Each structure stands twice: as C-alpha cells, then as structure tokens.
Amino acid sequence: MKIAIASGKGGTGKTTVAVNLALSLKDAQLFDCDVEEPNCNLFLGYDLEKIEDVNVKTPVVDKNKCDLCGKCSDFCQFNALAILPEDVMIFPTLCHGCGGCTIVCPNKAISEVDRKVGVIEGSVNGELAFCQGLLKIGEPMTSLVIKALQEHIDKNATAIIDAPPGTACPVIASVKNVDYCILVTESTPFGFHDLKLALDVMRILGIPFGVVINRCDIGDNRVEEYCIEEGIPILMKIPYDREIARLYSKGIPFVNEMPEWKDRFLRLFRDVTSLSEMRDRPEQ
Incomplete structure (x- = not known):
C-alpha cells in the first residue's frame, strides 16, 4: 500500500x-x-x-551538419532551442528530455548527452x-x-x-x-x-x-x-x-x-x- x-x-x-x-x-x-x-x-x-x-537527456548540436533550418526550435514547446541567423542556442534547464528535436532534425545534426539533475x-x-x-x-x-x-x-x-x-x-x-x-x-x-x-x-x-x-x-x-x-x-x-x-x-x-x-x-x-x-x- x-x-x-x-x-x-x-x-x-x-x-x-x-x-x-x-x-x-x-x-x-x-x-x-x-x-x-x-x-x-x-x-x-x-x-x-x-x-x-538522475539524468535528463539534453541536446547537443553538431554545427558542421546544422543548416539552421529551425525545425528543432519550431518543434520544442519549451523553447529549449533558439535559432539565430548564424548560430543555435541551447538552454539546458528548459529541456524536458523528450528527444523530439533529434527526430525532426533533417540533417541528423542533434544528438543527446546526459545532464545530471x-x-x-x-x-x-x-x-x-x-x-x-x-x-x-x-x-x-x-x-x-x-x-x-x-x-x-x-x-x-x-x-x-x-x-x-x-x-x-x-x-x-x-x-x-x-x-x-x-x-x-x-x-x-x-x-x-x-x-x-x-x-x-x-x-x-x-x-x-x-x-x-x-x-x-x-x-x-x-x-x-x-x-x-x-x-x-x-x-x-x-x-x-x-x-x-x-x-x-x-x-x-x-x-x-x-x-x-x-x-x-x-x-x-x-x-x-x-x-x-x-x-x-x-x-x-
């Protein structure tokens, strides 16, 4: 019980x-x-x-593969990724570890690492x-x-x-x-x-x-x-x-x-x- x-x-x-x-x-x-x-x-x-x-999966972007298409940022409901004109910003503490950004990225530029919480x-x-x-x-x-x-x-x-x-x-x-x-x-x-x-x-x-x-x-x-x-x-x-x-x-x-x-x-x-x-x- x-x-x-x-x-x-x-x-x-x-x-x-x-x-x-x-x-x-x-x-x-x-x-x-x-x-x-x-x-x-x-x-x-x-x-x-x-x-x-206790760890949560957090995205890491390979900037050699990223073409700044913005699909990851559009997908993330928690605004953990932001696409700038020439860069990608990641806000780890906003990430809920759903892994969706790795799925929608057309260039497979996003991987995940463990972040201890x-x-x-x-x-x-x-x-x-x-x-x-x-x-x-x-x-x-x-x-x-x-x-x-x-x-x-x-x-x-x-x-x-x-x-x-x-x-x-x-x-x-x-x-x-x-x-x-x-x-x-x-x-x-x-x-x-x-x-x-x-x-x-x-x-x-x-x-x-x-x-x-x-x-x-x-x-x-x-x-x-x-x-x-x-x-x-x-x-x-x-x-x-x-x-x-x-x-x-x-x-x-x-x-x-x-x-x-x-x-x-x-x-x-x-x-x-x-x-x-x-x-x-x-x-x-």
Whole structure:
C-alpha cells in the first residue's frame, strides 16, 4: 500500500506525521519526495549512500551538419532551442528530455548527452527502509527526480511518501499513483485556505483522502467544522504539546519517546487501510 502525506502549505507538520507513522509500522518504507529540501533524515539520522544519479537527456548540436533550418526550435514547446541567423542556442534547464528535436532534425545534426539533475540516496536501518531524492541546485526538473525516486518503491511493502508542500506539479508527481493521501493541516486561516486547495487536487485526481489536524488546540475550529460538513474523515488530531515540541526541536521522532503515540499512529494506519479498502470494494 502506498500512502502519501501531503499538505496545502508548508510548516503544518507533514514531515512529522510521515516520519512518526513510518516508524510506527513494521516493514515500512519511507520516501522523502520533497526533493528541493528533503528533511526526513533530520529526524532519522541515517547514514545515506548514493543509489543513483538522475539524468535528463539534453541536446547537443553538431554545427558542421546544422543548416539552421529551425525545425528543432519550431518543434520544442519549451523553447529549449533558439535559432539565430548564424548560430543555435541551447538552454539546458528548459529541456524536458523528450528527444523530439533529434527526430525532426533533417540533417541528423542533434544528438543527446546526459545532464545530471539530481541524486537518489538511501539507507536501511532496522525495519525502516528510507530513500530520498535531492534536486541539484539550480535545476527545475523536480518531477523527474521524484519519478526516479518512486521507482525504488517495493510494491510488496507499505510505502509512506512525504510529498512536497503546496499543490503544484511536484505534488502531483508524488501523489498520483498512491492508494490514499493524508492531508496535514492546522487550525489557522492559512491552514484552512490551503487545505481546501489540496482537497480540490485530490478530488480531481480521484485519490481518497483524510485529514490530520496538527496543533489542533490553537487557532479556531473552522477546519474541523468544514471536514464534518463535507464528510471528510478526520484521522487524527495532534495537540499543541510542549513535550512533542521539545522532541521536535531536538530532531527526535516523538513516537520513540512517547509510546502511546505509536499506538495512535497504528490506529490511524488501520483506519486508512479500511477506508482505502471500502473505496476499492465493488458496489453490490
């Protein structure tokens, strides 16, 4: 089973929920898909090893063969190539690696080389397997790194996916093939506003979802009231607790020091599993 932990905005406690949930399960896998700033390992402290580089094919032009016809530039929807009166310019960071320019070039003047856009790292420590993607600084191809990271998911084990915050393309790439999405929010005006954006995305994608309300006893009750009105499962409420905050500040997953919370996360997992199975069950 693949479970994504997502949020409409940053800072709601998404990574906290992902790490503590993964540590509460047996034979779990944890994947940090927030590849621009992965931080799950701040709480795990694992020694990570490089698994693979993530590369994208980028065009190279043989100017002895190129007659500046412009067919490659006309084809490219991302403006990664520009034809000048006496030269060809290539903008590597705009290239999506589709290879179309090599096909349309009548003179076979275009070939491709690998350009590194990120790296996949991982570690196995006890029962928890952990992998993260790390986008190369200055590269915009976030989704390519996320896709490469998810190739390492073992379909025979439970996978917890820590998605990036927000509702943009990296989030779509992280959640589109999951069985269930847990949306983490907070009881604040910003939390409520961005939760509704994230809910819209899940509905469009057809992904079943439930909500975890973090720091539930600050702010107001509008998130809980909205979820009740809309029939959205509230899977867990985490209070604004001094001990949880103290452990967080030291980079310690609170299920390791507060065993009662491990039981609560196990109950959350059972609820998610049940809700997912109910959705997949054919109607009688």
